[in-house]
Amino acid sequence: MTEFLDPSPSHTDMVQLLNPEGERVSHPDFEFSPDRPEDEAVRGFYRDMVLTRRLDVEATALQRHGELGLWAQLLGQEAAQIGAARALAPQDFVFPTYREHGVAWCRDVDPMQLLGLFRGTDQGGWDPDEHNFGLYTIVIGAQTLHATGYAMGVQMDGLVGTGDPTRDMAVVAHFGDGASSQGDVNEAMVFAASYNAPVVFFCQNNQWAISEPVEQMVKVPLYKRAQGFGFPGIRVDGNDVLATYEVMKSALKRAREGGGPTMIEAYTYRMGAHTTTDDPTRYRLSDEVEAWKLKDPIARVEAYLRRGGGASTSFFAKVEAEADELGERLRAGIHALPEPDPVRLFDNVYTELPPELQEQRDGYAAYLSSFDLEGASR
C-alpha cells in the first residue's frame, strides 16, 4: 500500500531510455526510433538543449544587468522541453506556460521575442498562428483550459482521426507540478476526458512550486491522477531527452488518431530559481541541487555521444561557438528592441474593433500626439 502511494519514482514506473551515465537502457514499451538516423537525431537534441540553456543563462544575466524586468529560468528542464517539442508534427498546436523557452526555440520563435516580453517592450511578441505556439501564459494553469477548448475545436473541425498523418492534429497543454493543484487544470482534464479531446497534458514536475516542495501537495504520483479523470497517465524521466521524445510522440499519435487525452509527467528538476526574483537557497538544501546535477540532461547526452562516437570533437566546438554567437546576439539585440507603441494595446483584442474601443483608441492616440505638438517627449 505504502509502496503504491509513494510519489517518488521507481525504476518500474518511469520510462527511461538514456540513464544519467549516458548509457542506453531498454524499456518494454518504448524504443528510441527517431525520424532520421539515430546519431543525427541525438546531435540535434544536444544542439537544441545547449542553445536553449545558453539562452536561459544569457537572459538571466541580462536580467541581472538590469535589461529585463524578470526572467523565468528553465535550467535543468531542457530535455523535457526539447524532447516534447521535437516530437511535435508541424500542424500540432502548443499552449505554453511562461517557462517553455525550449519549446519556443523548437517552434522557431525568435529568442529576441521572448526577451521583448520579459523586458516589457511587447505583450506577447509572436503570432501564435504562425508558429502553432500560443503566447506565454502567466496565470498559472489557465492555458490548460485554452488547450482543451482548442482541442475540442479541432475535433469539431474534423481534424482528428482522418487517417492522414499530415492533417490530423494534436494539442499540447504545458503546465507544472504547482499548477496541478489549480482548479483550471482539473477542469481542463475533466472536459478533455468528457469530449475525448485530442490534447496531451504535459506536466513538467520540477519538484518545486516556487518554494513548496511537490510532496506537500502530491500524495500519489502525479501521473496517476490521470486515471481518476479517465485517461492514461505516464511518467517519463524528464531529464532523458530520448525517452521524453518517444513518450510524447506516442501520446501525440494517440491524440491525432482520436484516442483522446494523455497525461505525461516529465520527472525533472528546476536547477535554478523559480524566477530571477526568487532565491531558492532560502528554502531548499544545496544537497538536493547537487544530487540532481548528477542527472543533468545535457551532460548525459554529451557522454553518450562522446563515448559512442556519435559526434566528433569539432561538433561540440561548433555548438559551443554557436552558443557564444547566440549570447552575443541577445546582448546586442536587447538594446535594439523598440520602445512599445502604447496604441498597440488596442490591437489583437477583437478581430473587428468595436466602435467604442475604436473611439477610445483614437482619443488615446490624439492625447499621445498632443505631447509631440508641445515639443515634449512622452
Place this chain on the structure above:
Amino acid sequence: MVTSHEFKLPDVGEGLTEAEIVEWHVAVGDVIKVNDPVCDIETAKSVVELPSPYAGVVQELLVEVGTEIQVGTPIIRIGDSVVPSAPSPETSAPQAEASAPQAEPASGAETDTAADEHEQPLTLVGYGSKEDAVVRRNRTVSAPAAAAGTGVLAKPTARKLARDLGVDLATVTPEREDGVITTADLEALANAPAPSETPATSTGGERREPIKGLRKQMGQAMVDSAFTLPHVTIWTTVDVTRTSELVSGLKANRDFADVRVSPLLIVAKATLLAMRRTPIINSWWDEAAQEIVFKEYVNLGIAAATPRGLQVPNVKGADRMSLVELGAAINELTDVARTGKTPPADQAGGTFTITNIGPFGIDGGAPIINPGESAILSVGAIKRQPWVVGTGDDERIEPRDVCTLALSFDHRHIDGEAGSRFLADVARIVGDPSTALLF
C-alpha cells in the same frame, strides 16, 4: 582615450528600490569578461550575484561592502584599461566623491544626490523614473498623487467608502509609499478627531520616525542575535568594597594621572583574567562553517550610549594591555563614542562585550549578545547596601559597596558550568582584587 562604463545597480526583483552590497568578487585591476560575477547584493527578497555587462579592467569599486544603495546608483567602473594615476577631468569628480571617507553609511538622500550628479540613472521599462522614486520616499512632504494633480490613486472600494463618508479623496494623505489611498486611510480619517488648526501641538497623536542608519543596523543586529542564539543569563551579587578602595588608590597613583579610573576598568581587567581559565567565553559559533572559533586575542567591546543610539566600540588586543593602557584605551573609546564619531573599524571584530548599566542606576538585566560574539557581561550600579560580613561570633551586618554582575552566554557551545565558572571568577576578583595574582 580610455573608455569606461559604469554598471548601475539594477532592479533584480520586481519593483525593488534598494539593495546592499554583500561582497565584491573582483578588485581594481582585475580583467573580467562579460557575465563574470562582480558582486553579491542583498535585496529585501534575496541575495543575488551580479554578472558584469561589460568586459574590461575593473577601474574602481564605487560602493563599499555593507552599504545600502538605491537602484540606479553606479556600483563599479569598468574600462578598457586602468585609469592613470592622474585622472582626467571628467573622471576626477566621481573619483573624489567615491574616495571620500565613508565613515557613515550614506543616507538615502545623499545617495540620490550623488546619483543625480551623474547621468540619469537607468530605469527599467515599466518602473518609475528616478524622480518618481525620490517623491515616493519623501512622502511626508506631500501626497504625490495630489501634488501631481493628475487625479487620485485609489481602488474602487476606497472610492466608494470615500463617497459614503463624504470625503474628497484629493484631501487624503495616503499612508502607502506609492501614493495609493486605501480604505485604512479613510477609516483613520473618519475615526480621527476633528482636525485642529495646529495638529503638531495636539496631544494624543503619534510621531513617525523613519528607521534607518545606526538604529536600523542595531535593530537588525539585536533581532539576529536574540532569535538565533539561545541565550542563558546568570548573575551574582558581590561585595565590591575592595574594588572601590583599589579605585581610590589608583586615582592617587601617578601612573594613572591621565587616566580616569573607574570600577569598570577593574571589572574589565577581571574579565580578561578570568577568560584565561575559561577561554570558550571568548570564542564564536561559526554556523556556516560548523566550527567553534577560539580567539587567541581579546577585542573587548564596551557598550556605550551615544547620541545616535547604542554603539559597541572595542579595545583591540585588550588582553595584552597593562592596566594603565587598558584604562586609557577605554577612556578614549567611550569619549569618541559619545561624540557619535566612532569609525566602523573600531566597532568591528569584537570578541566579548561589557555593558555598564550602573550609571543608569540599574542593578542587573539579561543583556543581548553582540553579534559575532558568545557572551556579554552587564555591570550594575554599585550601591551601599547592608551585607553580612565576618564569620562565627564575628558575623555582623555592615554597609558595603555591592554590585550585581550578569552574564548572558550562547548556550549552544558554552555550558552552564563554564559560564558559571567564568562569572564566579570575575566576581571573585572584583570582590578581592588581590586574588588577581592567582590568575
